[in-house]
Amino acid sequence: MNAVPLGMPAFPAAARDATRNTTLRRNLRHATHTIRDRRAAAVAELDDWAGLRAAGAAVKDQTLRHLDHYLEQAEAAVTAAGGQVHWAADADEANRIVADLVRATGETEVVKIKSMATQEIGLNEALAEVGITAYETDLAELIVQLGEDRPSHILVPAIHRNRTEIRDIFRKTMGEWGIPAPEGMSDEPRELAEAARLHLREKFLRAKVAVSGANFLVAETGTLVVVESEGNGRMCLTLPETLISVVGIEKVVPTWRDLEVFLQLLPRSSTAERMNPYTSTWTGVTDGDGPREFHLVLLDNGRTKILADEVGRQTLRCIRCSACLNVCPVYERAGGHAYGSVYPGPIGAILTPQLRGTTSEIDASLPYASSLCGACYEVCPVAIDIPEVLVHLREKVTEQRGHVVERAALRAAGWVMRDPKRYTALQRAAVRTRAVHPRKVPLPGWGKAWSATRDLPALPAESFRTWWQHRDTPGGTT
Amino acid sequence: MRVGLFLTCVNDTLYPRTGQATVALLERLGCDVDFPLAQTCCGQMHWNTGYGRQVEPLVRGFAETFAGYDAVVTPSGSCGAMIRDNHPRAAARSGDPGLADAVAQVMPKVYELTEFLVDVLQVTDVGAYFPHRVAYHPTCHSLRLMRLGDRPTTLLRNVRGLELVDLPGAEECCGFGGTFAVKNPDVSAAMGADKLRNAESTGADVLCAADNSCLMHLGGMISRRKGAIRTLHIAEILAATETDPEGAMWARTGAHR
Numbered sequence: 001m002n003a004v005p006l007g008m009p010a011f012p013a014a015a016r017d018a019t020r021n022t023t024l025r026r027n028l029r030h031a032t033h034t035i036r037d038r039r040a041a042a043v044a045e046l047d048d049w050a051g052l053r054a055a056g057a058a059v060k061d062q063t064l065r066h067l068d069h070y071l072e073q074a075e076a077a078v079t080a081a082g083g084q085v086h087w088a089a090d091a092d093e094a095n096r097i098v099a100d101l102v103r104a105t106g107e108t109e110v111v112k113i114k115s116m117a118t119q120e121i122g123l124n125e126a127l128a129e130v131g132i133t134a135y136e137t138d139l140a141e142l143i144v145q146l147g148e149d150r151p152s153h154i155l156v157p158a159i160h161r162n163r164t165e166i167r168d169i170f171r172k173t174m175g176e177w178g179i180p181a182p183e184g185m186s187d188e189p190r191e192l193a194e195a196a197r198l199h200l201r202e203k204f205l206r207a208k209v210a211v212s213g214a215n216f217l218v219a220e221t222g223t224l225v226v227v228e229s230e231g232n233g234r235m236c237l238t239l240p241e242t243l244i245s246v247v248g249i250e251k252v253v254p255t256w257r258d259l260e261v262f263l264q265l266l267p268r269s270s271t272a273e274r275m276n277p278y279t280s281t282w283t284g285v286t287d288g289d290g291p292r293e294f295h296l297v298l299l300d301n302g303r304t305k306i307l308a309d310e311v312g313r314q315t316l317r318c319i320r321c322s323a324c325l326n327v328c329p330v331y332e333r334a335g336g337h338a339y340g341s342v343y344p345g346p347i348g349a350i351l352t353p354q355l356r357g358t359t360s361e362i363d364a365s366l367p368y369a370s371s372l373c374g375a376c377y378e379v380c381p382v383a384i385d386i387p388e389v390l391v392h393l394r395e396k397v398t399e400q401r402g403h404v405v406e407r408a409a410l411r412a413a414g415w416v417m418r419d420p421k422r423y424t425a426l427q428r429a430a431v432r433t434r435a436v437h438p439r440k441v442p443l444p445g446w447g448k449a450w451s452a453t454r455d456l457p458a459l460p461a462e463s464f465r466t467w468w469q470h471r472d473t474p475g476g477t478t
Numbered sequence: 479m480r481v482g483l484f485l486t487c488v489n490d491t492l493y494p495r496t497g498q499a500t501v502a503l504l505e506r507l508g509c510d511v512d513f514p515l516a517q518t519c520c521g522q523m524h525w526n527t528g529y530g531r532q533v534e535p536l537v538r539g540f541a542e543t544f545a546g547y548d549a550v551v552t553p554s555g556s557c558g559a560m561i562r563d564n565h566p567r568a569a570a571r572s573g574d575p576g577l578a579d580a581v582a583q584v585m586p587k588v589y590e591l592t593e594f595l596v597d598v599l600q601v602t603d604v605g606a607y608f609p610h611r612v613a614y615h616p617t618c619h620s621l622r623l624m625r626l627g628d629r630p631t632t633l634l635r636n637v638r639g640l641e642l643v644d645l646p647g648a649e650e651c652c653g654f655g656g657t658f659a660v661k662n663p664d665v666s667a668a669m670g671a672d673k674l675r676n677a678e679s680t681g682a683d684v685l686c687a688a689d690n691s692c693l694m695h696l697g698g699m700i701s702r703r704k705g706a707i708r709t710l711h712i713a714e715i716l717a718a719t720e721t722d723p724e725g726a727m728w729a730r731t732g733a734h735r
Contacts, residue, residue: 016664025668329651333668369662371655371669372526373618394528410529417487417519418535424515427491439701446660453667454659454698457492464485464494468513 003122004356005150008340010365015334024160028332031159036326038272039379046268056265057383059258060250060317064307070219070252071298077222081284083294088246090301095126097297098211098244102132105242105293107209113226113233114138115213116154116320117246117299119342120355123211134211135177135203137232139196146173152336152344154322155270160335163187170195178202200232210236210291214247215319216262217296220255223283224296227266227276234280243282243291248299250316262319265381270321302355311392315350317382322347324376324386330369339366346376350389358397367393405445427463434459479598481509482547484540484588486557486690487519489711493690495729499717500553500591502728506717507599516543521568522560527657530568534577537568541580549598550588553713555620555688558590563623590620591713592629592688602632607720609639613682614712615673615696617689618651630688630712637715643680647672654695670699678707686710 008014018024043049063070075085088094102110110127112118112134124134124145136145143158144151147169151157158166167187174181179199185191212233216225224245226233237243253259267276285294307313325331325345336344340362341352349366358364367390370376376386398407416422430437439455441447450456481504485497497513504511520540521533540561544550552558562585569581595601614634620626634642653659653669660666674696677685685707687693693709700707718725 012662012664015662019664019668329653329669330662330665333665367528368658371618371651371653371658371666373651373655374622375618375649375651378622391526391528391530394526395530396528398528406527407529410524410527410532414524414529414532414535417521418539420516420518420539423487423518430491446657449660449663450698452663453670453702454695455701456698457694459492460494462494464490464497465513465515467494467498469515 004360004362005340008360008362010361011334011338011340011369012365014338014340014362015330015369018335018338019333021335023162024335025333027160027162028335031156032326032332035272039269039323039326042268042272042274045274046264052261052264053381053383055261056319056381057317059253059261060382061314063252063254063258064250064313064316067249067252067307070254071249074217074219074222074252075298077220078284078294078296079222081222083222083284083296086295086297088297088299088301091121094121094246094297094299094301095123098123098246099127099130099132101242101244101295102127102209103130105209107132109133109135109207110209110211110244111135111137111203111207111236111240112141113210113212113236114141114157114228115211115246116342117213117248118211119151121246121299121301123246135207137200137203137236138228139193139230139232142196142200143169146170146177150337151342153325154320154343154345154347155325156322160337163189163192166192174199200235204232204235204239207236207240209242209244210240212236212243212245214245214251215266216259217247217252218254218256218259219252221283223256223281225259226280227263228278228280229271229273229276231278234278237280237282238290240291242293242295244295244297246297246299248301249303250318266319266321269323269379269381306354309354312350312354312389314384315347315354315389317384318347318351319382320347321381323379323381327375327379328370329373329375330371334369339369341366346370346386347384350384350386350393353393353397358393358400364397364400367391367397424465427465430459431461431463431466434461479509480548481511481594482544482550483511483513484517484520484544484550484552484557484561485513486552486554488691488694489553492694493711495725496553496690496711496713498729499711499714499725500551502725503604503713503717504551507595507601507604509599512547514543520557520560520565522557522564523656525560525564525568530571533564533568534572537565537572537581538577540565541577541584544584544587545580547587549594550584551591551594552588553591553688553711554690555590555617555624555626556691558588558593559619559623561585561588590624590626590688592626592633593624595633595716596629603636604633604716606637606716606718607639607723608637608715608718609723610684611641611643611680611682612684612686612715613643613645613677613680614648615645615652615677615685615687615692616648617687617692620688621649626688633716634686634712638720640715643682645680646676652692652696654692656691659695666695667699670695674699674703674705674707678705682707684708684710684715686712686715688712
């Protein structure tokens with residue numbers, strides 16, 4: 001996976017800044033609550049949502065169990081339909097394959113459809129290094145690219161921006177990338193969209209090469225599927241001469257019947273729509289219609305390692321709907337950038353540490369970026385038990401070097417708790433010294449972290465068990 | 479019915495009144511309540527912080543301590559969920575079939591307090607009296623893991639004198655989250671502040687829940703900010719009666735017998 005952003009602090013430090021940014025808090029609160037409520041309404045319309053969700057999870061599990069079979073089936077079908085299939089073990093290999101394919105066309109520009117996989121591998125940066133410019137054509141990705149920003153949401157990468165900020169970005173930088181923003185453009189959404197339309201249309205008509213990802217890959221026919229709202233993706237899929245799709249190996253579904261389940265689950269979970277406005281499917285190449293050359297780059301980049309982990313493998317069911325982000329109380333306050341990855345929110349907190357490992361400060365802190373409230377699991381359309389995976393990853397983190405003080409403290413607590421006599425003795429000692437217990441602990445560490453905003457509870461004069469033992473009861477105590 | 483009270487280490491040490499209220503309430507409803515002194519902690523802090531390997535002795539201790547009761551009642555949705563969801567996982571992982579068996583035996587008898595009242599005793603009016611305006615916060619583990627549903631609010635609605643108000647954003651986490659509160663203190667506090675703002679907007683004088691750990695976090699914020707609302711465990715509301723509205727009797731040693 002793409003490297004950790006340079007100088008990225010651990011999650012708590014990055015999140016601290018976000019909690020103090022009132023504009024960001026307002027933008028995120030408004031956006032996440034709006035989409036969260038709409039999703040709940042869209043899902044409530046279906047009587048069989050629970051059944052659909054179980055089916056989605058089952059199809060993904062079945063496919064992952066026989067992933068080798070379905071990938072080879074997909075490869076054969078794509079090849080038979082005139083496409084070429086490339087296998088990339090990691091980000092570097094995928095980037096090299098795409099760069100070579102673009103260079104072979106003689107072009108130095110590509111248009112891009114919004115794609116998480118290409119962001120994960122840092123494709124735009126890799127192409128720039130060999131002199132190829134990639135133009136993002138999804139409206140929100142365009143805002144991020146023009147603003148030299150980082151995406152902060154899977155579905156709505158510019159969710160942290162309000163329309164005034166977007167107007168300023170368009171005015172300032174659109175001209176450097178192509179058609180400039182019209183004179184006197186206001187921050188009305190219609191005017192902003194029109195400016196983007198004019199800017200992007202010129203790119204679509206000029207581009208000879210497009211790069212996409214895919215939401216699904218249907219193994220039985222070798223068909224790729226992209227679902228979107230804007231139609232910009234369809235422009236990229238149909239106008240250029242060469243199409244290169246970079247697709248994670250977990251995107252495969254066996255049949256069109258299986259696809260039907262996900263085409264119901266995804267739009268309602270992600271944009272709260274019954275059906276997304278544009279669903280594009282393509283199978284290899286077709287004479288006289290669309291690209292003449294099609295390349296599928298199948299990307300592993302850590303996925304088989306996740307598949308080998310019995311608890312972690314459910315992460316690969318993810319269809320990138322972002323329902324978990326929209327409902328997450330931590331994401332709402334911390335914002336997407338605090339996660340230091342193109343995958344923010346609850347799914348990012350389990351996906352990123354599995355893809356990148358937990359050696360960096362940020363990656364080791366991500367499994368802890370959750371109160372384990374379970375809202376993410378509840379809305380997940382493929383029933384990924386995110387809290388279970390978070391706790392599983394926390395165990396991996398605590399088994400690494402470091403955590404000396406914490407490990408010692410929890411070991412001591414465990415030693416006390418496993419023996420009622422020790423537990424009772426410690427409790428009695430605490431009660432005896434209660435007069436000198438502070439309500440604030442100014443020492444660094446957990447005490448200070450608690451006391452910055454909260455008083456400690458006052459210790460009562462008598463624990464329950466002491467009271468119980470002195471209670472005059474006929475039943476007695478044990 | 480012989481009920482084993484699993485009070486939890488937090489309540490035992492910090493909130494004995496919740497334990498006293500639970501005992502008074504259950505005895506009032508005809509249960510034979512016992513508090514086995516061998517009980518300590520469910521192991522949730524270790525499990526959720528990533529030290530699951532240390533939980534096994536606690537799981538074993540719990541299963542042994544509570545093996546002989548008709549029912550095990552705990553006034554904590556969170557610790558109840560730890561037992562129900564994670565004790566079997568910890569037992570399975572231990573590789574000891576005896577432990578897995580012991581856990582499987584005790585598990586079906588474990589109830590959160592409101593669940594026990596409504597499902598087992600089949601009581602929704604516990605004869606309580608509490609003349610206050612109350613907001614109920616359904617803590618995450620009560621709501622999503624224990625699935626208490628409307629049991630707590632049904633019980634509260636039948637309390638004489640009590641006015642139950644709707645808490646805006648009720649289903650959002652308060653930000654406690656165990657060690658989350660100290661590992662991510664800024665996000666935790668931001669969530670807590672929003673929860674309190676919502677609670678205060680209702681005009682309630684009491685914010686109640688089925689988990690004292692969440693209330694410890696919220697109560698700590700209220701104490702620091704000198705807020706007007708106070709926190710109270712639901713057991714202390716359900717135990718209050720017209721003859722003893724402040725619980726003076728149930729807190730006194732042996733006085734209610």
